[in-house]
Amino acid sequence: MLLPKFLLLTAFLEFASAICADSNDQEIKGFCFKFVTQQLTFTDARTWCHLKNPVGPSYLAYVPSQDTSTYLAFYARSAFGADAEVFWIGLSRNASSGSLSWDNGLPVAYTNFGTNVGKNYFTESISNTKWDTLGDGDLNFFVCSYAPIVNSTTMTSITGTTKRMTTTTIEKLNCKPGDHQIILFAYSNDLAPSVVTDALYYSSLSSQSVTYAVSRFDLRQPEDIQYFSDYSLFSSYVSSHLPDYTLGFEEATTGSNVFEVINKFYDNTQATCGSNLIILSKRYPNTADVSNIVLKVRKSQGMVNFLASHAPSGGTVSQGLYDLCSLTNGIYSIGRDSSFSNMIESMPIRYRYAIYADNPKVSGQGSQTLASMSVPADGTYYLSMMLQNHTPVNTTQSVLLHWYSPYSRYSSTASVHGLSFETNNNGANSEILDAAIYNVTLDFVYFTSETMQIRFYGTSTDHWLPYAD
Numbered sequence: 001m002l003l004p005k006f007l008l009l010t011a012f013l014e015f016a017s018a019i020c021a022d023s024n025d026q027e028i029k030g031f032c033f034k035f036v037t038q039q040l041t042f043t044d045a046r047t048w049c050h051l052k053n054p055v056g057p058s059y060l061a062y063v064p065s066q067d068t069s070t071y072l073a074f075y076a077r078s079a080f081g082a083d084a085e086v087f088w089i090g091l092s093r094n095a096s097s098g099s100l101s102w103d104n105g106l107p108v109a110y111t112n113f114g115t116n117v118g119k120n121y122f123t124e125s126i127s128n129t130k131w132d133t134l135g136d137g138d139l140n141f142f143v144c145s146y147a148p149i150v151n152s153t154t155m156t157s158i159t160g161t162t163k164r165m166t167t168t169t170i171e172k173l174n175c176k177p178g179d180h181q182i183i184l185f186a187y188s189n190d191l192a193p194s195v196v197t198d199a200l201y202y203s204s205l206s207s208q209s210v211t212y213a214v215s216r217f218d219l220r221q222p223e224d225i226q227y228f229s230d231y232s233l234f235s236s237y238v239s240s241h242l243p244d245y246t247l248g249f250e251e252a253t254t255g256s257n258v259f260e261v262i263n264k265f266y267d268n269t270q271a272t273c274g275s276n277l278i279i280l281s282k283r284y285p286n287t288a289d290v291s292n293i294v295l296k297v298r299k300s301q302g303m304v305n306f307l308a309s310h311a312p313s314g315g316t317v318s319q320g321l322y323d324l325c326s327l328t329n330g331i332y333s334i335g336r337d338s339s340f341s342n343m344i345e346s347m348p349i350r351y352r353y354a355i356y357a358d359n360p361k362v363s364g365q366g367s368q369t370l371a372s373m374s375v376p377a378d379g380t381y382y383l384s385m386m387l388q389n390h391t392p393v394n395t396t397q398s399v400l401l402h403w404y405s406p407y408s409r410y411s412s413t414a415s416v417h418g419l420s421f422e423t424n425n426n427g428a429n430s431e432i433l434d435a436a437i438y439n440v441t442l443d444f445v446y447f448t449s450e451t452m453q454i455r456f457y458g459t460s461t462d463h464w465l466p467y468a469d
Contacts, residue, residue, distance in 0.1 A: 019149050021055035028071045031145045033061060035079035035087075039139040042121035045088045046103055049144035050374060050437050056463050057374035057437065058146035059104040060090030061124075069112055069129040072143060076126050080141045086123035088142035091131065093120040104145070105372055105439050175273035175301060177353055177461045182275045184213040184225070184265055185238070188256065190249075190282035190313040191337060193242035198341035199280060199307065200238055204350040206231050213270070214238055217261045218283050219247050225265055252314035255286030259293060259320070262304065266296040275302040276352050277330075280340060284315030290324045297328045301464050303354065305330040305347050307340050322389040326453055329357040329467055331384050346428035351382035351457035357468040360442055363449035370440040370454070371468075373403060375433045376461050383414060384428045386453035397445040399427075401454065404441075408434035431456070 020032035027033075034053060036045070042060075049058045063069055076087050090103030100108045114130035122131045123140060134140070183205065187196045205212070212234035215225045223241075228234035258281060266272055297304055306321050325332040333343045348354070356373040375381070387396040396416075404411040416427040433456075442454075 021146070021149060025055070026071070026075050027148055029065065029068050030148070031062060031068075032148045033072065033075070034058065034144045034146075035075060036142050036144060037080060039141055040088075041139060042088050042092070042134075042136050045140070045142035046090070049090075049103070049142070051376070051435065053144050053146070055146060056466070058144040059102075059437075060088060060145070061143040062102050062104050062106060062145045063089050063091070063110070063112075063124065064106070065110050066112065066129075069124060072124060073126050073129045076124075076141070076143065080126070084126060084141055086125050086132070086134075086140060088140050089122055089124050089131065090145070091122040093122075093133075095120055105369070175271075177274065177464060179274055180209075180211065180271075181352075182211045182213050182227070182270065182272060183208065183349070183352075184215065184275065184277045184279075185234075186215040186217055186258070186261055186277065187243070187280040188258070188282035188313075189216055189218040189243045189245075189247060191243050191280060191309070195337045195340050196238065196242055196280060199344045200235065202341040203278070203344045203347070205278075206235075208349065211270075213265065214241075215261050215265070216241050216243070217258050218249060218256050220249060221247070222257065222260070225261070225268065227270060249283070249314065253316075254283075255315040255317070256281065256283040257285075258283075259285055259287070259290070262293055262324075263296070266293075266300060266302070272300045272302060275300060276348065277302065277304045278344070278347055278349065279304070279306050281306050281308045281312075281321060282337070283313045284318045285320055286316050288317045288320040288323065290320045290327070293324060294327045297324075298467055302328060303330045303348065303352070304328045306332050306334075307343050307347070308332065308334040309337050310334055311337070318390070322451075326359045326451065327467060327469065329354040329455065329465060331453060331455060332386055332389060334390065346382075346384055348382070348384075348455070348457045351459055353458050353461040354455060354465045355381065355458050355461055356440075356454070356456035357465060358440070358454045359451055359468050360454065361449065361451050362442070362444045362446050365445045367444075368442045370442055373438040373440050373456065375435050375438065375456075376458070376463070377435050379433065379458065381431050381433050382428065382457045383431050384453070384455045384457070385414065385416060387416065387427065388450040388452070395446055395448045395450060397447065398443075399445075399452075400443040402441045402443075403433075403438040405434070405436040405438040408436040408438065410434055411438065 020027050025032045025034045046060050049060050093100055112131050114132040116132040119133035119135050122133055124131055212228045213225050304324050306325055322332045335343050358370045360368055399416040401414045410432045
């Protein structure tokens, strides 16, 4: 069957800037499709898309229109051979309720049913594009779908109330999760010495197999970043380079030089791939522009986290700190200086691999369906929610985060009543999760508009999580 030329032209014009993570995959109407030449059951095919796709988490094929059906059948004939008749798509029927659902959780709007629809798992015919059902014991080729990469820019697209995130194309350093990492522990010279020593003591840094980097900043004469492979040497250096007010800035109008330290860290000759920055801040910068730093961090698969004082010693702009954390899957935790020793326990140090990150914008009372969460392995994960980017926490009334998977024993809910937090914007807790894809929803009541940070971190992962916007 020949495809109409105008369809090909339309597809090209609409999505010329979208590319697939694997050049062998096909981009169709805003989604990428991988044609898998293994014959598996529906359940095994779905698991393959979720957890084994080399490009990262994906779903059994989402087919929202006749155009998509037509293109899929056309490419399937070439991919699966002349003898192939059907392939699995991501539509299934709940055996109890009879309701239909797509594997990626999007609503079922378009359908293209054939005559045999009495079972629960749907296939598409290569010859006529019709959808018929087979049982879970049947073996078929299958197609996975995932969001494309957007070249030269970062986009977040909304379908109804469901968010689908895509990421910027950046030439990243070649490293894998689990490779040796550097953790930078940096602190403002404006902090009291006891704040730094207490935060370090109550962190889990001493038990990590990493290279330790350390920097004291907000000094009139900047210092070099120091690196240590041994924790005792690292902690001794911190103890001998505690904040000293005689070395610091004299004017409150002077902005922090923390961004210069971050730039220096990523510009140095030490390997920075997969690095994790834990920064104790007392003074704000005088600029909010972090675009160049974000590019450097993302190129290195890094993450930036701030413990920020609710009573800054100087500077004028805090937004850049929050944005830098938001755009690198990190955490911006703000509170009293005396609380840093407690707040650092919620930093991604032991659980330092992001498996989920979203930055939902909230206002008033409402609900959102957030990006889905793909959990790589059964285990304990750390949930952190930043309610707002400032204190006092007086604009957040309540937040209810819910994650659900029919294939997990550990679907659950986290609730936060913001007014009880006073000067700390962060709620955190350990959660047990199965290796599954969870639908994530958010219910909220806010007095004003805010941007949240919602994170799940693990002790390991098999792929780098795309960065949230």
